[in-house]
Amino acid sequence: MYIIGKSVYRKEAVDKVTGEAIYTNDIQSPGMLHARMLLSPYAHARIISINTEKAWKIPGVRAILAGERFPLTGEEIRDRPPIAVDKVRYFGETVALVVADNPVQAKRASELIEVVYEPLPVVNSPTEAMQANAPLVHENIESYEKVERVNPEPNTNIANRTKIRKGNIQKGWSESDVTVEGTVSFSPSDHAAMETRCSIAEIRQDGYVVITTSSQAPFMVKKLINLYFGIDTGKVIVNTPLVGGGYGGKAAVQLEILAFLASRAVGGKKVKLFNTREEDLVTSPCHIGLDAKIKLGCTRNGYLKAAEILYLFDGGAYSDKAVDVSRAGAVDCTGPYHIENVWCDSLCIYTNHPYASPFRGFSHSELLFAFERTMDMLAQKLGLDPLELRRKNAILPGHTTPTQVRLNTSNLGNLPACIDRLKEIMKWEEGQRSIQPDGLIRAKGICCIWKTSTIDTDSSSGVILTFNPDGSVNLISGVVEIGTGTKTILAQILSERLKMPIELIHVRMKVNTQTTPEHWKTVASRGTYMAGRAVLEAAEDAVEQIKKVAACVLHGAVSDLEVAGGRVFLKDEPSTGIELKDVVYGYTYPNGNTIGGQVIGRGTYTLRRMTYLDPQTGEGRPGPEWTVGAQGVEVEFNKRDFTYKIIRAVSVIDIGKVINEKAAQGQVMGAMAMGLCFGGRESFVFDEQGRVLNAQFRTYRPLRYGENPEYVVSFVETPQIDAPYGARGVGEHGLIGMPAALGNALSIAAEVNLNQLPLIPELIWRAKKGNQHALI
């Protein structure tokens, strides 16, 4: 390989270490107005009245938007007023938007808006939402516009239900000698990207809407502004500079709509809306919560026969992307195991919590915590080694997924190889639990992972390559650089194909939906695969054009030629050829005659043969491949005060093919860190009224330097045949097993089943001793 596998530095590296990297909120211009929000102090309340009189007296106020009925928004069900009307449905919901000359004036004015509320009973968990007498978060869900294949159930809090009916569950139970039932639950939490969301909107006199936004989905912003406000998609231009972390949180479209409304209210002037940290945590969409019940059945020897699963996803107050997340939860509802009989209902539930957007792993870290905790409970009941139980049931080519996709050696990675490698790295033979001389308990927990994508069946990715007079290439792709390094990976793929030094490939970082070809959304670990395929097609296109001109100049056939090393030459006689710089802008003969012109390569890739899911059985093909892996966590637990330290976290992932070693390691380590944060410490703390009590970094505490364990990452390489150089998606996979592995390790350490998150010492104490204390 020419450059595949090498740890090439990021193309935007220098910008990022010099402060020259530009993010949305770094953009400012004279005369730009600023918007600030007034937020709901209640999780569920009727809005009785809104008085803006005092707010208008603040100098510099240009517009106040409150109580007005704007088009309803939402990606699958249009249930969300951009600014609350009639009632508020979550703590932190936008109740008013003030536009002023500067943010301080806007904030001051927003504080002077007087809103009278009548508090309503609160739905504080999905389980509560399912109770017969539960208050309704939405009274008339049947009246909402929605896309096909989504079915809100009237007079309930159920936004949608996805069913998996594979095999015959009764047969599964009759073949089972041993059964186990696990119940897990955890509250919503957040992505907490370091860059809080920001959008700038302007409506120009000629009718063009120009939005600059920190988004993973600029092309979706364009489509939604068209859908909600009837502006031609061609007249919506969305710019996205570098994005300061997304993790799914910036795949939802929210501030863009508010910035658009704000600009419209001031005659189209440019308005910026920038989230404070508190707003970014609760007002903007968060990470979904879950209540789950899993029942597993297996033979005496530990072969799984039946899985019955109920997932109640906490979509929060509005369904937006949560419906899709809950659907993905059905698609891979089991862990990566061969189970012939699967029954699953995966529901998206309305509650009075902040609403959910995708979160790195898109339902998989959540469902794997539920499933893999239950697998450990099963192993314990069987008296079987938990890794052995997983290896016995590992999904293999020839097996089918819950949606009945037949797997093969290309669309599925090698799980047994991952398990075996994990066993080695974790020194499994030394035992799972030991007591140290100082009394601390060392314990190891493991879990297996898998994930496919469930993105739209017509999702596509495009790439344009333009050549410069010096023979170098500009690579233009709609992938947003959110930190994953995908655009550098694309440059490596192009460099490999053209056998051209990576320094001669110039990557455009910024996305502009008018001049950049579409990449559906920068989500689902599909950037390398889809945009990579588009790069290869664009390269092919460019090479053909180069060869055509060169064939004339060199007096040969196109098929005689090869492009490599900055030249085009005769395959059988490499010394006869010309420099690329002399062809890529057309070739000029000594007398001035010119043939050809600037070479512009174009490529596009659409996922092939994707289908919708059958509404009764869930049968269907939602994604192109399943990345698999095995993960482990080693903890040191103090049984006196229930504190613990994470010593080591291990990931073995079948990545297909490593394209950039250090970048891939970094993706996996970072994802593991985020998974340990989710599993070990991060959660919104709600009071009885559904208010979030910890919406800042002092009380919502991500891992800090020095609190991190040692990370060990190892890759297995089973190529996905139709992917660029065989590379599988890997952006999310380091995360998705961490909460389960941590839960399994601590359950073994504390000798009690820990089925809730986050796994803080208090939770362990409650599980161990709670029943002895009357106050709990």
Add this chain to the structure above:
Amino acid sequence: MKTSSSPFREVSLHVNGEIKPVLIKPSDTLLYILRVKLGLTGSKPGCLNGDCGACTVNVDGMAMKSCLMFAIEAPGKRIITIEGLKGTPIQHAFIKEFAFQCGYCTSGFIMNCYSLVENYPDANDELITEMLESNICRCTGYQEIENAVKSVLSSNKNLEK
């Protein structure tokens, strides 16, 4: 320096080796002045609360969260922002060790590390942690940042020998 009735005062700030006259209000944070008045947007707002460290700069040789300092306190002090670092070893080390992904926390982390390596060339693990735990990185697992800062510390030590 003081004008009657106007909340603004004209002061001179010493930033990145240059003297910058700037109009400020007593309530303006240093971060706000750097970003909005001086166009130095490398320092980032992450929480405006002192919790995340994305706005870290160097004031008179020490790391300082610029969201926690009023600009009115800055005259007479030497301020270095990320834009003032030109090809320092810590910047190279961050690139070499892949110590950033999205880049948003990077300016603050580098400024913190820069102060660390300048002031404490012999820093041990405990001191490194004490300094760096004030910043949050959401993308990496910190292992890469640790490698970067230690590579600079150890190469400095080698130079001294």
